[in-house]
Amino acid sequence: MNPLPQAILIDLDDTILDSTDSSTRVWRSAAARFAHEIGRSPHEINAAIDRARDAYWSDPDRNAAGRLNLYRARIDVVRMALQELGQDHDGLAERFADDYTRRRVDAMQPFPGAIETIKHLRHKGVKLGLISNGHGPSQREKVTRFGLDRLFDAVLIEGEFGMGKPDARVFEHMLDTLGVDAQDAWMVGDNLDWEVEAPQRLGMKAIWVDWQGRGLPPDAPAEPDRIIRSLSELI
Numbered sequence: 001m002n003p004l005p006q007a008i009l010i011d012l013d014d015t016i017l018d019s020t021d022s023s024t025r026v027w028r029s030a031a032a033r034f035a036h037e038i039g040r041s042p043h044e045i046n047a048a049i050d051r052a053r054d055a056y057w058s059d060p061d062r063n064a065a066g067r068l069n070l071y072r073a074r075i076d077v078v079r080m081a082l083q084e085l086g087q088d089h090d091g092l093a094e095r096f097a098d099d100y101t102r103r104r105v106d107a108m109q110p111f112p113g114a115i116e117t118i119k120h121l122r123h124k125g126v127k128l129g130l131i132s133n134g135h136g137p138s139q140r141e142k143v144t145r146f147g148l149d150r151l152f153d154a155v156l157i158e159g160e161f162g163m164g165k166p167d168a169r170v171f172e173h174m175l176d177t178l179g180v181d182a183q184d185a186w187m188v189g190d191n192l193d194w195e196v197e198a199p200q201r202l203g204m205k206a207i208w209v210d211w212q213g214r215g216l217p218p219d220a221p222a223e224p225d226r227i228i229r230s231l232s233e234l235i
Contacts, residue, residue, distance in 0.1 A: 004126050007180040011189030012132035015209050016114045022107045030100045038087045052080035067134045068159055113232030118151050120235050129174045130155045133164035166198030197222035
Protein backbone atom coordinates (compact mmCIF):
# COMPACT_ATOMS: atom_id res chain seq x y z
CA MET A 1 0.00 0.00 0.00
CA ASN A 2 2.95 2.31 -0.41
CA PRO A 3 3.61 5.03 -1.30
CA LEU A 4 1.23 7.19 0.69
CA PRO A 5 -2.05 8.07 -1.05
CA GLN A 6 -3.32 11.53 -1.91
CA ALA A 7 -5.73 11.45 1.04
CA ILE A 8 -6.32 9.51 4.23
CA LEU A 9 -9.63 9.50 6.09
CA ILE A 10 -9.27 8.68 9.78
CA ASP A 11 -11.75 7.63 12.46
CA LEU A 12 -11.68 9.33 15.88
CA ASP A 13 -12.66 7.01 18.74
CA ASP A 14 -10.40 4.00 19.34
CA THR A 15 -8.28 5.08 16.37
CA ILE A 16 -6.89 8.46 17.43
CA LEU A 17 -8.34 8.63 20.94
CA ASP A 18 -8.34 6.00 23.67
CA SER A 19 -12.13 5.85 23.91
CA THR A 20 -13.24 2.40 25.09
CA ASP A 21 -10.59 1.83 27.75
CA SER A 22 -10.87 5.34 29.14
CA SER A 23 -14.65 4.99 29.25
CA THR A 24 -14.32 1.77 31.22
CA ARG A 25 -11.99 3.46 33.70
CA VAL A 26 -14.54 6.23 34.31
CA TRP A 27 -17.37 3.72 34.79
CA ARG A 28 -15.17 1.89 37.31
CA SER A 29 -14.47 5.04 39.31
CA ALA A 30 -18.16 5.99 39.31
CA ALA A 31 -19.06 2.53 40.61
CA ALA A 32 -16.64 2.98 43.50
CA ARG A 33 -18.14 6.38 44.40
CA PHE A 34 -21.73 5.09 44.32
CA ALA A 35 -21.14 1.66 45.87
CA HIS A 36 -22.26 2.68 49.37
CA GLU A 37 -25.47 4.29 48.12
CA ILE A 38 -26.30 1.38 45.84
CA GLY A 39 -25.48 -1.13 48.56
CA ARG A 40 -23.41 -3.38 46.33
CA SER A 41 -19.68 -3.83 45.88
CA PRO A 42 -17.91 -1.93 43.09
CA HIS A 43 -17.19 -5.30 41.46
CA GLU A 44 -20.90 -6.17 41.32
CA ILE A 45 -21.80 -2.74 39.96
CA ASN A 46 -19.05 -2.88 37.35
CA ALA A 47 -20.18 -6.29 36.15
CA ALA A 48 -23.77 -5.10 35.81
CA ILE A 49 -22.67 -1.94 33.99
CA ASP A 50 -20.57 -4.01 31.57
CA ARG A 51 -23.51 -6.29 30.78
CA ALA A 52 -25.79 -3.30 30.31
CA ARG A 53 -23.29 -1.55 28.01
CA ASP A 54 -22.92 -4.67 25.88
CA ALA A 55 -26.68 -5.18 25.65
CA TYR A 56 -27.40 -1.54 24.86
CA TRP A 57 -24.75 -0.91 22.22
CA SER A 58 -25.06 -4.29 20.50
CA ASP A 59 -28.64 -3.43 19.50
CA PRO A 60 -28.38 -1.65 16.11
CA ASP A 61 -31.40 0.60 16.66
CA ARG A 62 -30.33 1.67 20.16
CA ASN A 63 -26.79 2.17 18.90
CA ALA A 64 -27.94 4.50 16.12
CA ALA A 65 -30.15 6.54 18.46
CA GLY A 66 -27.87 6.41 21.49
CA ARG A 67 -24.75 7.73 19.82
CA LEU A 68 -26.69 10.87 18.88
CA ASN A 69 -27.89 11.39 22.48
CA LEU A 70 -25.10 10.07 24.68
CA TYR A 71 -26.43 11.49 27.91
CA ARG A 72 -29.77 9.72 27.46
CA ALA A 73 -27.91 6.54 26.49
CA ARG A 74 -25.79 6.68 29.63
CA ILE A 75 -28.87 7.04 31.83
CA ASP A 76 -30.48 4.08 30.07
CA VAL A 77 -27.35 1.95 30.53
CA VAL A 78 -27.13 2.79 34.24
CA ARG A 79 -30.85 2.15 34.73
CA MET A 80 -30.53 -1.29 33.07
CA ALA A 81 -27.66 -2.13 35.44
CA LEU A 82 -29.46 -0.84 38.53
CA GLN A 83 -32.61 -2.74 37.66
CA GLU A 84 -30.57 -5.92 37.39
CA LEU A 85 -29.20 -5.18 40.87
CA GLY A 86 -32.64 -4.34 42.23
CA GLN A 87 -31.49 -0.83 43.15
CA ASP A 88 -33.23 1.53 40.70
CA HIS A 89 -33.98 4.33 43.17
CA ASP A 90 -35.53 7.61 42.03
CA GLY A 91 -32.93 9.80 40.35
CA LEU A 92 -30.03 7.44 41.03
CA ALA A 93 -29.44 6.57 37.36
CA GLU A 94 -29.39 10.25 36.45
CA ARG A 95 -26.91 11.15 39.20
CA PHE A 96 -24.66 8.21 38.31
CA ALA A 97 -24.73 9.21 34.62
CA ASP A 98 -24.04 12.85 35.56
CA ASP A 99 -20.98 11.80 37.53
CA TYR A 100 -19.70 9.77 34.58
CA THR A 101 -20.37 12.56 32.08
CA ARG A 102 -18.49 15.20 34.11
CA ARG A 103 -15.35 13.06 34.10
CA ARG A 104 -15.58 11.42 30.67
CA VAL A 105 -13.67 13.73 28.32
CA ASP A 106 -10.96 14.55 30.86
CA ALA A 107 -10.13 10.84 31.09
CA MET A 108 -9.64 10.47 27.34
CA GLN A 109 -6.22 10.84 25.71
CA PRO A 110 -4.76 10.23 22.25
CA PHE A 111 -3.07 6.89 21.74
CA PRO A 112 0.75 7.12 21.91
CA GLY A 113 2.12 8.45 18.66
CA ALA A 114 -1.27 9.23 17.13
CA ILE A 115 -0.96 13.01 17.01
CA GLU A 116 2.65 12.80 15.86
CA THR A 117 1.60 10.47 13.02
CA ILE A 118 -1.11 12.88 11.87
CA LYS A 119 1.39 15.74 11.87
CA HIS A 120 3.87 13.62 9.89
CA LEU A 121 1.27 12.73 7.26
CA ARG A 122 0.28 16.38 6.97
CA HIS A 123 3.95 17.35 6.55
CA LYS A 124 4.22 14.79 3.75
CA GLY A 125 1.43 16.57 1.90
CA VAL A 126 -1.30 13.97 2.46
CA LYS A 127 -4.80 15.45 2.57
CA LEU A 128 -6.44 14.45 5.84
CA GLY A 129 -10.12 13.97 6.67
CA LEU A 130 -11.53 13.14 10.10
CA ILE A 131 -14.80 11.18 10.14
CA SER A 132 -16.54 10.52 13.45
CA ASN A 133 -19.90 9.01 14.24
CA GLY A 134 -21.73 10.32 17.27
CA HIS A 135 -23.41 13.26 18.98
CA GLY A 136 -22.32 16.55 17.41
CA PRO A 137 -21.42 18.62 20.51
CA SER A 138 -19.74 15.67 22.28
CA GLN A 139 -17.57 14.74 19.32
CA ARG A 140 -16.80 18.37 18.49
CA GLU A 141 -15.60 18.87 22.08
CA LYS A 142 -13.05 16.08 21.59
CA VAL A 143 -11.92 17.49 18.24
CA THR A 144 -11.39 20.94 19.74
CA ARG A 145 -9.86 19.74 23.01
CA PHE A 146 -7.05 17.92 21.22
CA GLY A 147 -6.56 20.49 18.47
CA LEU A 148 -7.56 18.09 15.72
CA ASP A 149 -9.45 20.75 13.81
CA ARG A 150 -6.09 22.40 13.11
CA LEU A 151 -4.51 19.17 11.85
CA PHE A 152 -7.20 17.99 9.43
CA ASP A 153 -8.24 19.53 6.14
CA ALA A 154 -11.86 18.52 6.78
CA VAL A 155 -13.86 17.20 9.76
CA LEU A 156 -17.19 15.38 9.42
CA ILE A 157 -19.23 14.50 12.52
CA GLU A 158 -22.38 12.42 12.21
CA GLY A 159 -24.46 14.62 14.52
CA GLU A 160 -23.55 17.73 12.53
CA PHE A 161 -23.70 16.24 9.04
CA GLY A 162 -26.98 14.37 9.52
CA MET A 163 -25.69 10.89 8.74
CA GLY A 164 -22.73 8.74 9.64
CA LYS A 165 -20.66 5.75 8.64
CA PRO A 166 -21.27 3.32 6.95
CA ASP A 167 -23.52 5.46 4.72
CA ALA A 168 -21.67 5.83 1.41
CA ARG A 169 -22.63 9.50 1.22
CA VAL A 170 -20.38 10.24 4.19
CA PHE A 171 -17.29 8.96 2.38
CA GLU A 172 -18.33 10.48 -0.92
CA HIS A 173 -18.82 13.89 0.70
CA MET A 174 -15.41 13.77 2.34
CA LEU A 175 -13.70 12.68 -0.89
CA ASP A 176 -15.42 15.51 -2.76
CA THR A 177 -14.40 18.00 -0.07
CA LEU A 178 -10.77 16.90 -0.31
CA GLY A 179 -10.89 16.75 -4.10
CA VAL A 180 -9.68 13.16 -4.49
CA ASP A 181 -11.00 9.98 -6.08
CA ALA A 182 -11.78 6.87 -4.02
CA GLN A 183 -8.89 4.88 -5.49
CA ASP A 184 -6.49 7.58 -4.29
CA ALA A 185 -7.62 7.47 -0.67
CA TRP A 186 -7.33 5.25 2.39
CA MET A 187 -9.78 4.86 5.26
CA VAL A 188 -8.28 4.06 8.69
CA GLY A 189 -10.42 2.92 11.61
CA ASP A 190 -11.24 0.24 14.15
CA ASN A 191 -14.72 -0.81 12.95
CA LEU A 192 -14.73 -3.57 10.33
CA ASP A 193 -18.25 -2.74 9.11
CA TRP A 194 -17.98 1.04 9.06
CA GLU A 195 -14.33 1.60 8.19
CA VAL A 196 -13.33 -1.43 6.17
CA GLU A 197 -16.28 -2.97 4.34
CA ALA A 198 -18.08 0.32 3.54
CA PRO A 199 -15.13 2.27 2.07
CA GLN A 200 -13.87 -0.76 0.14
CA ARG A 201 -17.20 -0.90 -1.68
CA LEU A 202 -16.40 2.58 -3.03
CA GLY A 203 -12.93 1.56 -4.20
CA MET A 204 -10.93 2.91 -1.26
CA LYS A 205 -8.16 1.02 0.52
CA ALA A 206 -9.10 0.20 4.12
CA ILE A 207 -6.71 -0.12 7.06
CA TRP A 208 -8.11 -1.77 10.17
CA VAL A 209 -6.80 -0.59 13.55
CA ASP A 210 -6.76 -3.70 15.76
CA TRP A 211 -5.87 -1.67 18.84
CA GLN A 212 -6.78 -4.54 21.18
CA GLY A 213 -4.59 -7.02 19.31
CA ARG A 214 -7.34 -9.61 19.01
CA GLY A 215 -6.76 -10.42 15.35
CA LEU A 216 -9.28 -10.56 12.53
CA PRO A 217 -12.40 -12.47 13.66
CA PRO A 218 -13.54 -15.44 11.56
CA ASP A 219 -16.85 -13.73 10.78
CA ALA A 220 -15.26 -10.46 9.64
CA PRO A 221 -17.45 -8.74 7.02
CA ALA A 222 -14.43 -7.85 4.88
CA GLU A 223 -10.69 -8.38 4.58
CA PRO A 224 -8.73 -5.21 5.41
CA ASP A 225 -6.03 -4.16 2.99
CA ARG A 226 -3.76 -3.82 5.99
CA ILE A 227 -3.98 -4.42 9.75
CA ILE A 228 -2.17 -2.21 12.27
CA ARG A 229 -2.19 -1.90 16.06
CA SER A 230 -1.78 1.89 16.10
CA LEU A 231 -1.67 4.87 13.78
CA SER A 232 2.08 5.19 14.29
CA GLU A 233 2.57 2.11 12.11
CA LEU A 234 1.53 4.18 9.10
CA ILE A 235 4.96 5.82 9.18
